[in-house]
Amino acid sequence: MLVIIRQTYGWKDKSTGGYKRWDWISQRFFVRKTGLSARAVSTAISKLMYKRLILVKNEKDRLLFHEIERQRASKLYFSCTLKPRTSEVTSRKPVKKVHTTIIKHTNTYSEDSSQGLKHIQFSKHKKP
Numbered sequence: 001m002l003v004i005i006r007q008t009y010g011w012k013d014k015s016t017g018g019y020k021r022w023d024w025i026s027q028r029f030f031v032r033k034t035g036l037s038a039r040a041v042s043t044a045i046s047k048l049m050y051k052r053l054i055l056v057k058n059e060k061d062r063l064l065f066h067e068i069e070r071q072r073a074s075k076l077y078f079s080c081t082l083k084p085r086t087s088e089v090t091s092r093k094p095v096k097k098v099h100t101t102i103i104k105h106t107n108t109y110s111e112d113s114s115q116g117l118k119h120i121q122f123s124k125h126k127k128p
Contacts, residue, residue, distance in 0.1 A: 003033045004078045022077045055079045
């Protein structure tokens with residue numbers, strides 16, 4: 001997904017001042033940039049499409065929804081569907097402090113393990 005974001009929102013069009021909405025990205029490019037196998041890249045793309053985090057279309061501008069459609073296309077264009085929420089971007093309300101977590105240092109350390117709860121007693125440090 002980061003490759004798609006970099007290849008689209010990472011480029012600004014000088015003539016319009018906007019970002020690229022779609023970009024042609026090859027399978028080989030994904031493999032080279034991520035270090036993953038072609039099969040892992042294909043699986044990741046399928047999962048991102050299923051979660052509707054990315055959109056994929058072919059060279060005829062037709063949205064694709066299945067792996068078999070991607071395999072039949074000669075070129076695939078990718079777009080990221082993430083958009084900032086306007087309330088998060090424009091809100092100027094101060095952040096409300098809900099609660100504070102206080103960590104107290106103790107001489108006993110507890111740890112869950114397969115044998116149950118272990119207690120470890122630390123010796124007190126003496127000042128020289």
